[in-house]
Amino acid sequence: MANSAEPTALLSHLHRTDGSATFSQNGYTVIGAVNGPIEVQRRDELPEEAAIEVNIRPSAGVGGQYLNVFVFLLDLTISVIGTRERHLESILQSTLRQIILITNFPRTLIQVTLQITSTPENATTGSKLVQASSNLAILPALLQTAILTLLSASIPLAVTLTSVLLALNSNGKSRTTFEAPTVVQFQAADSVHVLAFTSQGELLVAESEGAFTLEDWDEIYETAKALCCDETTGEVIMQGEAENKGSLMDFVKSTLEEKVTKDLHWKD
Amino acid sequence: MASTAPASTLSFPRETFAKLSPHPYLLAHLQPTSTSSNPTRANGRIATQFRTPHINNGSLTHAEGSAVVRIGDTTVVCGIRAEILLANNVAGYRVDKSSTAPSSKAGYNEAKELDLLVPNIELATGCSPAFMPGQPPSTLAQSLSTRIYSLLHSSGLVDGEDLRIWYQPPDLSDQDKMEEDEEDAPEPEVKAFWTLYIDILFISLDGNPFDAAWAAVISALKNVRLPKAYWDPDREMILCEDSVAQSKKLQLRGLPIAVTSLVFKAKEQSQAKDHRYWILVDPDTFEEGLCDESVTVVIDCGSGKTKMLGISKAGGTTIGMQELKGIVSLAEKRWLELSDLLNT
Numbered sequence: 163m164a165n166s167a168e169p170t171a172l173l174s175h176l177h178r179t180d181g182s183a184t185f186s187q188n189g190y191t192v193i194g195a196v197n198g199p200i201e202v203q204r205r206d207e208l209p210e211e212a213a214i215e216v217n218i219r220p221s222a223g224v225g226g227q228y229l230n231v232f233v234f235l236l237d238l239t240i241s242v243i244g245t246r247e248r249h250l251e252s253i254l255q256s257t258l259r260q261i262i263l264i265t266n267f268p269r270t271l272i273q274v275t276l277q278i279t280s281t282p283e284n285a286t287t288g289s290k291l292v293q294a295s296s297n298l299a300i301l302p303a304l305l306q307t308a309i310l311t312l313l314s315a316s317i318p319l320a321v322t323l324t325s326v327l328l329a330l331n332s333n334g335k336s337r338t339t340f341e342a343p344t345v346v347q348f349q350a351a352d353s354v355h356v357l358a359f360t361s362q363g364e365l366l367v368a369e370s371e372g373a374f375t376l377e378d379w380d381e382i383y384e385t386a387k388a389l390c391c392d393e394t395t396g397e398v399i400m401q402g403e404a405e406n407k408g409s410l411m412d413f414v415k416s417t418l419e420e421k422v423t424k425d426l427h428w429k430d
Numbered sequence: 431m432a433s434t435a436p437a438s439t440l441s442f443p444r445e446t447f448a449k450l451s452p453h454p455y456l457l458a459h460l461q462p463t464s465t466s467s468n469p470t471r472a473n474g475r476i477a478t479q480f481r482t483p484h485i486n487n488g489s490l491t492h493a494e495g496s497a498v499v500r501i502g503d504t505t506v507v508c509g510i511r512a513e514i515l516l517a518n519n520v521a522g523y524r525v526d527k528s529s530t531a532p533s534s535k536a537g538y539n540e541a542k543e544l545d546l547l548v549p550n551i552e553l554a555t556g557c558s559p560a561f562m563p564g565q566p567p568s569t570l571a572q573s574l575s576t577r578i579y580s581l582l583h584s585s586g587l588v589d590g591e592d593l594r595i596w597y598q599p600p601d602l603s604d605q606d607k608m609e610e611d612e613e614d615a616p617e618p619e620v621k622a623f624w625t626l627y628i629d630i631l632f633i634s635l636d637g638n639p640f641d642a643a644w645a646a647v648i649s650a651l652k653n654v655r656l657p658k659a660y661w662d663p664d665r666e667m668i669l670c671e672d673s674v675a676q677s678k679k680l681q682l683r684g685l686p687i688a689v690t691s692l693v694f695k696a697k698e699q700s701q702a703k704d705h706r707y708w709i710l711v712d713p714d715t716f717e718e719g720l721c722d723e724s725v726t727v728v729i730d731c732g733s734g735k736t737k738m739l740g741i742s743k744a745g746g747t748t749i750g751m752q753e754l755k756g757i758v759s760l761a762e763k764r765w766l767e768l769s770d771l772l773n774t
Contacts, residue, residue: 244572245572245573245575245576245579246576248569248572248573248576249572249573249576249577251569252569252570252573253744256722256744256745257744257745259722259745260722260745260746260747297576297580349539355741360747364747364750365743365747365749365750365751366744366746366747367743367744368741368742368743368744368749368754369741369742369743369744370738370740370741370742371580371581371584371739371740372584372739372740373585373586373737373738373739374737374738375735375736375737375738376736376738376755376758378738379738379741379754380751383751
């Protein structure tokens with residue numbers, strides 16, 4: 163299966179959850195489901211806002227919170243399994259708290275479950291299954307799935323978000339930016355960046371790894387912003403490129419428009 | 431009125447105010463009503479002031495390297511144990527010719543592929559009231575472990591060459607057949623690797639765990655002395671020299687420093703209209719409970735030019751490009767302060 167850099171999505175395909183979405187891009191596929199607002203356990207209850215719970219299940223290995231405890235006791239080297247998911251969960255949790263109108267649902271729980279179903283195979287270093295690459299590569303797919311899932315569940319949001327993964331090779335003066343880098347490009351890159359913007363164009367998440375300078379980051383910021391959201395700056399940068407390559411925000415919009423027309427089909 | 435009790439005032443002691451309504455308490459400090467008092471944080475520092483760091487190296491006798499880092503009331507002990515991993519114990523490890531070896535591929539990271547660096551963070555019981563005995567590792571501990579792990583590898587701090595144990599097989603061919611082909615001289619081969627177990631223990635935690643933990647890791651890695659190890663062909667095992675003189679230190683690539691800041695907003699509600707905010711560097715636990723947005727930058731100014739090694743920002747939309755530049759310039763000052771301590 164070719165890893166397409168173009169995103170694809172499927173909305174509301176799981177019928178027992180309040181909202182669901184499958185999102186794939188760049189070889190990563192994530193299924194997301196959301197339940198909420200539902201009853202919250204007493205110890206997690208917040209008096210003035212909804213509690214957000216994010217569960218991430220990896221495509222291979224144990225990501226479970228409780229299994230993980232025993233793994234910890236058995237062998238330190240394996241402890242890397244599962245801790246990665248906890249870290250990603252905490253990034254997602256603090257991000258989703260900002261965009262869901264949590265104050266509308268005090269003393270409830272909104273539970274987001276994300277199952278990673280496929281990751282791009284690494285042809286060159288066919289080695290480690292679980293910790294194959296850095297934890298950044300999967301983050302945009304997780305964020306994007308989470309937002310589509312929430313939209314599918316019609317949970318009130320303040321803004322939506324879009325997220326991209328960029329890899330940067332910078333030798334001296336010349337910089338090469340890879341949008342949606344392959345595994346090889348990702349590993350060979352000097353630095354990798356994940357940025358997420360709200361629909362109003364504000365920077366919501368920024369995670370960067372590897373060596374770079376502040377000027378490199380500025381360029382990454384501009385590129386990412388053009389890829390993510392506003393059509394105006396997007397057009398300027400993309401003029402030379404293929405016409406059908408809209409921003410990610412357009413992708414979210416068109417996916418939802420499709421779903422709405424399908425849902426309202428009976429009216430016609 | 432018959433009451434003889436002193437007129438009850440509507441003021442609380444500071445501690446009560448802080449407990450009852452922490453957000454207005456911190457806001458009142460940052461935005462004093464009287465013009466005579468300077469705006470400070472509740473802990474007496476100004477918004478851009480860091481806590482004084484203290485570093486003590488080599489206090490653990492049984493570890494290859496260790497450090498105790500204290501930043502305010504946050505105290506971390508980091509101990510590094512080195513163990514030997516035999517190359518023939520590595521599943522699928524092949525001694526390839528240098529041209530086809532996986533190590534020649536771009537982006538190959540031997541330390542990562544073989545798990546030669548194993549960091550683990552423990553938030554000890556009693557380091558802060560949030561940690562009860564007998565609990566599984568908290569999300570915070572697991573998240574911190576992952577961040578330390580990925581920063582260790584993405585910064586390329588430890589040179590893979592330092593962790594290899596080489597063996598030069600003796601050239602035995604000379605005795606039988608003289609100078610038949612000189613190119614047949616046996617190549618040196620890697621017989622084993624050093625694995626560094628990096629254990630980080632929080633003795634007390636008062637905010638900003640990542641910066642303290644990372645400073646402790648750097649300081650302990652600088653303190654590491656690996657004994658001279660060699661392959662003994664007769665016994666077919668790795669032996670280590672006893673003498674300290676023959677041991678050697680790790681050659682670290684650069685000196686990255688992590689700096690965390692939080693964004694404190696004037697309004698508690700995240701979607702409120704009031705957009706006034708303060709950027710608080712090196713936050714303590716009290717401040718961490720009141721702020722959603724946090725930014726960690728990892729920088730290295732060692733080569734004279736500021737090199738960024740990581741940005742990690744989540745939880746809000748206040749920090750944009752301009753604000754980040756301000757944080758980086760604060761981090762540069764902190765780098766100077768910490769690098770003095772780390773290099774002594």
